[in-house]
Amino acid sequence: MARVRITKEFTFETGHALYGYDGKCRNVHGHSYHLSVTVIGTPIAEDGAVKLGMVMDFGDLKKVVREEVVDRFDHATIFNRNTPHVELARTLEREGHRVILADYQPTSENMVVDFAHRISKRLPEHIRLHSLRLRETGTAYAEWFASDNPD
Template sequence: MSKIRITKQFSFETGHALYGYDGKCRNVHGHSYKLSVTVLGEPITDPAHVKFGMVIDFGDLKKIVKTEIVDQFDHATVFNKNTPHVELAKELQDRDHHVILVDYQPTSENMVIDFAAKIQKHLPSHIYLHSLKLQETETSFAEWYASDQDAPQPPKGE
């Protein structure tokens, strides 16, 4: 059977600041992110199966990404929890703002690594995360490819 890649695109608004950075992005600012999620699998061949012909129902993929990424990051401000930005984060949280504290500098590169881990753990065992593209601006994006990672993806459930 043929392996097929399918892609679903998402968008969300997120603010962040890059602590210690030597440019404008050290200031709190936001982006209209676009996330493309590509998975790889074989279309279902059982004609009696309700999802006959699909690799994965786009709606099922949407539920995973919406729950793990979009609903969490949309209209949130992301800070590295190991920087002095935690003081600003606490102030914002006290004023009822949605703040996410992460273990990394919240660059597109690190966010896409985080997103890959969050999505992979929820995919069915026969579906593999092929790639992610996180577009920060019209001309700037970070990409994650499973084939570029040091170790092959383990089978689900291990």
């Protein structure tokens, strides 16, 4: 049977600051991120299967991505844990804001790698993450492809 790719798209709002960067993005600011998640698999062909003809139920994919990415990052501010902004992060947390201190510089490139790891570990065994596209602005995005990242 043919292998098929399916894609589900998500949006979320996240703030960040790039520690040590020499441009405007060193300042705390935010983006309306658009995440496209593409998985690949073989459509279910078992007669009588509830999900007959599906590679994966879009609702199941939505649940994974919401839990691993959207619900964690939406309306949060992400900082590199080594940033001098740590005191600002602690102040924001004390005031009830959601803050993520990451082990990486919170660029779109690093975020999409993080998201790939989070999503991959939650997919059913017969489904593989094919690619992610994280759009930071209307004209800029980072992509991750499984074919570029062999295990």
